[in-house]
Amino acid sequence: MxxxxxxxxxxxxxxxxxxxxxxxxxxxxxxxxxxxxRDDTAGQVHRLKEKYPTLxxxxxxxxxxxxxLARNEGALQAKGRVLAFLDDDCRVGPDWIQRAxxxxxxxxxxxxxxxxxxxxxxI
Numbered sequence: 856m857x858x859x860x861x862x863x864x865x866x867x868x869x870x871x872x873x874x875x876x877x878x879x880x881x882x883x884x885x886x887x888x889x890x891x892x893r894d895d896t897a898g899q900v901h902r903l904k905e906k907y908p909t910l911x912x913x914x915x916x917x918x919x920x921x922x923x924l925a926r927n928e929g930a931l932q933a934k935g936r937v938l939a940f941l942d943d944d945c946r947v948g949p950d951w952i953q954r955a956x957x958x959x960x961x962x963x964x965x966x967x968x969x970x971x972x973x974x975x976x977x978i
Contacts, residue, residue, distance in 0.1 A: 856933065858925035859943040860890040863899040872946040874907045877953050884911040886932055888925035891918050 859866065866887070873885055889896050900914040915932065917925055930938055937959060941947070955967055 856886045856888065856926060856929035856938060857941050857943050858888045858890055858922040858929070859892065859896060860920055861892045861894045861896065862943040863892070863894045863896040865944045866896070866899050867903060868946055869941065869943060870903045870907065870910070870912065872948075872951075874910055875949045876947075877950045878956075880907075880909045880911065883952055884913060884934060886929045887912070887914045888929045889914065889916045890920040890922065890925050891916075 887900050904912050958964055958967055
């Protein structure tokens with residue numbers, strides 16, 4: 856699940872990294888929650904759906920710019936048992952979902968964090 860606002864330019868890299876996952880695309884969904892973007896985020900997601908037709912890529916526009924509200928809305932819309940939150944400028948390795956699912960099968964593990972890479976980070 857990705858909360859985004861006016862970041863149409865970075866979404867393709869994130870979606871590309873999710874499209875390269877080692878698990879089958881029908882085993883996960885990508886929810887893009889748009890926090891009132893004024894750029895071409897909706898159009899970009901539409902083009903990404905066309906480029907990656909096997910991905911279950913969903914888009915929702917929310918008129919209020921609030922990442923917490925977007926994540927809550929995404930949690931309501933999600934159909935899976937596991938939620939993964941990513942920022943729009945992240946990229947993940949091809950086995951990111953597979954490794955997370957493996958870890959979540961271990962007794963006592965209920966939540967995970969990282970790693971997700973932010974290219975060209977100034978931090």
